Amino acid sequence: MNRRQFNQTLVALGAIATLPALAYPRDVAAIPELEPAERMIRIGLVSVGGADGNTVATIAQGLSYVTRTIAIDTDSDALISAGADRTVLIGRGIDKPQHPRQAFEMARRQAHDIEAAIGDLDLVFIVAGMYGAAGKGVAPVVADVARRKRITTLGIAITPAEWQGAQSSPRVRYAVQEFQRAGVTVFPINSHHMTMPLGHGGRGVSQNVKSLFASVSHAIRQHNIVGIDLNDLQLVLNPGGIAAMGFGSADGAGRAENATQQAIAHPLLGTKRLRTATGVLVNIRGKAAGLMLGEFKTVARAIRSYLPFDSGCLYSTSVDDSIGDKLIVGILASVPAAANLAMI
Incomplete structure (x- = not known):
């Protein structure tokens, strides 16, 4: 499923409201098709x-x-x-x-x-x-x-x-x-x-x-349910800027919420930085048979609740059968330098 088809599905399910305006415009049909890669990214x-x-x-x-x-x-x-x-x-x-x-x-x-x-x-x-x-x-x-x-x-x-x-x-x-x-x-x-x-x-x-x-390589290199390309990566992660990152994993009931909250609370991210983010890339990984649209919506809502209204955000969902029943959430966020001084 390409990104336009995925967005159309979200619109039909009423989920588009949980996603960021810059990454997913209301006119979903206006999103261009991604050309298949001629070769694997090195x-x-x-x-x-x-x-x-x-x-x-x-x-x-x-x-x-x-x-x-x-x-x-x-x-x-x-x-x-x-x-x-x-x-x-x-x-x-x-x-x-x-x-x-x-x-x-x-x-x-x-x-x-x-x-x-x-x-x-x-x-x-x-x-x-x-x-x-x-x-x-x-x-x-x-x-x-x-x-x-x-x-x-x-x-x-x-x-x-x-x-x-x-x-x-x-x-x-x-x-x-x-x-x-x-x-x-x-x-x-x-x-x-x-x-x-x-x-x-x-x-x-x-x-x-x-x-x-x-988080980045799975989003770009794998045959994803929803993937990104290098242009997307540069769009949300400002070249020449400072970025923060957080990761979480969980299994069992509520795994999407639990993994997301772990990623947000990660010592290299935290709510303070997320609230100032100008661009965010989220990668969600799980076993092929276990990824559910409802979990995607849970992750998206939880992260979006912390972000400024005008921040750009891209989501990628990829298959990783090596992690068993776990769901892994990775959050990469471009932040103002002042918000990240404590990390240096």
């Missing part, structure tokens, strides 16, 4: 400067639709252990930069190497550790190369918790802003918000990156 997962102890191979483990993993760093030893499909060494590996500007200039001189690694991809996720000079300085160059190649790009900025060094460090905030200026939608993940045992915070970071990747 998705890359890129790590820059470390990811809170996670290698790109660790993050990619268990994920579907990863076309290529790429590790980019100024540390040759880190690249050896990265387990990536491709690696890009910035500099000689022995002259590690001490300042982000130095790393930035080194990366600019090797922009052609970065382009060779990512240039044939359609969508890239850049996971940048904002701990040292490499992540802060190299990530904006990678993002700029992707922008010039017209590659849709989502950035994940992993920022240090207070005990790891100045949660509100001006240098970290500046680095995230430079990442944004390269035209990337940036999802900040601060280790402070990961409720994992001491020494295992990296697992929380990894799981959230996995959930973000899964």
Whole structure:
């Protein structure tokens, strides 16, 4: 079922009132048909400067639709252990930069190497550790190369918790802003918000990156009941802006409501950010035989009740038989930078 047919079904059932005006206009017939994709979208997962102890191979483990993993760093030893499909060494590996500007200039001189690694991809996720000079300085160059190649790009900025060094460090905030200026939608993940045992915070970071990747890739790559394309993604997730994310899962009676409330209450989202969102992408995943229109309506109503009236919103429903009887809800929201400062 394509999006126009799905909307017509919702209109017939009286459900269109629960959906956002910008995403689903009253004149449903005016929504253009989506042309079938001529080829599968190629998705890359890129790590820059470390990811809170996670290698790109660790993050990619268990994920579907990863076309290529790429590790980019100024540390040759880190690249050896990265387990990536491709690696890009910035500099000689022995002259590690001490300042982000130095790393930035080194990366600019090797922009052609970065382009060779990512240039044939359609969508890239850049996971940048904002701990040292490499992540802060190299990530904006990678993002700029992707922008010039017209590659849709989502950035994940992993920022240090207070005990790891100045949660509100001006240098970290500046680095995230430079990442944004390269035209990337940036999802900040601060280790402070990961409720994992001491020494295992990296697992929380990894799981959230996995959930973000899964929500987007399932919505775009799979044969969905209701899917989205890269233009939709850029429409609701403002390039150059800050975004928040939340995920939830539940089974049994009331699973749609329970999974949605979990996603809304997620430490990387919350009602405060959702109430200020300018654009939202929602992905709903479940077993093929178990997805019900009533559950879709429950999810849509719950999320819409928190959103500003004029915010744009897109919904995607995809089949995932690997999750059993669970329903998984992912919410990605573009928010004003001021509403997300606590995440940096």
